[in-house]
Amino acid sequence: MRGNDEGAVRRRDVLAAGAVAGSAALLGGAGLSGTAVAADGGGETAAEPVTVITPSDKRYPDVVRGWNQRWVASPEKVCLAETTAQVTRVVQQAVSAGKRLTVRGGGHCWEDFVFNSEVRVILDMTKMNRVYYDPKMNAIAVEAGAELLNVYERMYRTWGVVVPAGMCFQVGAGGHVSGGGWGLLCRPLGLVVDHLHGVEVVTVDADGVARAKVATRDPKDPHHDLWWAHTGGGGGNFGVITRFWFRSPTAKGSDPTALLPQPPAEVLLSAISWPWQQMTKERFKRLVKNFGDWHAKHLGSGTPNDHLVSMLSLNHKSNGYIGLVTQADATAPGAEKVLDDFLTAVTAGLGIEHEPLSVHMGELPAMPEFVKPRKMPWLQAARYLGTTNPTLNDPSLNGDFKSAYYRTAMPDPHIDRFYQQLTRDDVGNSTASVMLSSFGGQVNAVAPDATAAPHRKAAYKAAWMIWWTDRADEAKCLKWIREFFHGVYAETGGVPVPNEVTDGCYVNYPDVDLSDPVYNKSNVPWYTLYYKDGYPRLQRVKAKYDPHDVFRHKQSVQLPKS
Structure with missing residues (x-):
């Protein structure tokens, strides 16, 4: 073409x-x-x-x-x-x-x-x-x-x-x-x-x-x-x-x-971390709650907070650290204050000092030089964040992934499960983590049915990830991520059903376990987790443009039942 x-x-x-x-x-x-x-x-x-x-x-x-x-x-x-x-x-x-x-x-x-x-x-x-x-x-x-x-x-x-x-x-x-x-x-x-x-x-x-x-x-x-x-x-x-x-x-x-x-001519980048050795259960709960609460409070668009996006990497304790990377438009009025207010809100009541982000974690590179926020041209920042993580550039890795959207600060039972799984002593994989990342702002300004991306009311997104090289480690890694993810949502059938707290899953992070009744015990099918109320319309498009179901995979849109 x-x-x-x-x-x-x-x-x-x-x-x-x-x-x-x-x-x-x-x-x-x-x-x-x-x-x-x-x-x-x-x-x-x-x-x-x-x-x-x-x-x-x-x-x-x-x-x-x-x-x-x-x-x-x-x-x-x-x-x-x-x-x-x-x-x-x-x-x-x-x-x-x-x-x-x-x-x-x-x-x-x-x-x-x-x-x-x-x-x-x-x-x-x-x-x-x-x-x-x-x-x-x-x-x-x-x-x-x-x-x-x-x-x-x-x-x-x-x-x-x-x-x-x-x-x-x-x-x-x-x-x-x-x-x-x-x-x-x-x-x-x-x-x-x-x-x-x-x-x-x-x-x-x-x-x-x-x-x-x-x-x-x-x-x-x-x-x-x-x-x-x-x-x-x-x-x-x-x-x-x-x-x-x-x-x-x-x-x-x-x-x-x-x-x-x-894009902004320049961005402010901040990268900080906290050692697991000092991260008690109460401190962990405070950090996760603060992050979710800030995003729930600033879900709507049209404020200076639109110019800030952040990622909180909740790593298994074998990584050694939990990390927070934040990017803000350095050219927006009061950019430094917006970033400082965000960091103050996320660390409120934590009781420990942050350190440089000195090890790579999940999809984030080590960024020790950004422990104090630094300005960087936007394109250079995009290249830096996108290319410098060795995990993303390692062609030998196997992986498994899961996702969830949140509309509110994370409930205590969910956080308790997070802490339990991230501090397990029988897991020693430093790549095992969950990334919480910003949603809202201008995403929220578009109606849920205006596009086929329906999670417009979500405040932030969670992405589970784990990698391994030796095929012998696969069963153990899959066991950990499945027990973690489906355990967090045990009260709603093992998946983050759309409700007042959670809002389904991200289709670009496909997860075939959502289709398996062994793991999804809810009455909400995988396609509702991905597409919510838009699925019937997608099925009509399927019937019109692919009536023979030529284009298909394990979780492809299904033809309407006659």
Whole structure:
């Protein structure tokens, strides 16, 4: 897929090489027999061959796995597409041959939705990574294979603008955006999908033919519901995303520098920690309660607190420390006071002095030089936070992850369970942790049903994580994270059901245990935890654009029951 000038620029330098977008689309075309291929062309040469890697190719071991080494596939081939026409052709061939096909973007899918034993053909989006201004759409186009840091680099250096997407540098646009897209600019700028103008998707119609469709934010667009489904409906549900177009709803004119928000020129970074040796149960409870209470009190938008985002890393005691990293817009009026007031509120009554954040923890790097808040250019800060954590850059790790949204300060029974699990003596894995991260602000300013990202009333998000290298450690690690997560929510059937305290789970942190009655004993199904009241609408989109359930995985949107 390319823009209007794509035939002329196909061989120009592309933005990013390597593994890109996260949990993208999945295909399984048994029973379909369509042979035609329909695409939007856009100056493409449909007959141009697709790069194909087979098991005899030395590159094969590298292209059949993603970031999480738990999941490795053994497909017949991996196809690297460069255009929408090529994507359409690969999809059609897989459907016509009855071959199960999955799509790899950034490779950050936390479950086996892409790399599994059933896949026969993997569609690799690595080459589709351009970021450019599209005058026809009057929007900045981002191909589905573009890595987030490269998106930031291109947008900011060229036009001085940004989309408020995620922190990890090598996460790809395709899966990240379609799942709603949390990031460090969420409180001042909202979610990335709040700036999504359009999306191009290759779908398989009722006649078995693969076709590329463009869907936009315009309510009069006949494909508007397809756009809506990609504002939080998750990857792997409706088709193969080939590109997005970004333009804020309030943007005027056709100047690319005015189509999206500008990030702050500088940010204030703060990184502090507390040693577990001094963290009594009461101090732990005070810290967690303070963090949640601040976010619940400042859930709404329109105050100076919109300009602050924070992450509290609650690590297992074998890490040695609990850490807090905070970023604030250094150019906002009273920025230093906003940050100081936040740190005062979070540490109130703690009774121990903080220390430098001297070890990496979860998805955060060691940042000892930021024990006193320091100013840093925004793009440099984004690169620093996204690339310097050895855990995120270690290609040998296996991992498991879970999530929950909170609307209030964490209740005492939940905190008690946190403390119990994080101080267990039979666990010695220093990567075991839960990250509490900011929500609210401008996220809260958008109606829950305006996009398919429904958790707009949440104050903060919790992400469980644990990594291991030796496969022999897998059972022990899974036992810990499952006992922890499902134990916290024992009173609501083992999951964070939407209620006055909790608000479900984040679809971009997929967790197949939510579908398992062994772990989810509530009467709330996995799809309600992810999508809340929006699931029936997603099912209608599924029925219209993927009536044969070609695009599917273990937790894909299901066709409505007839």
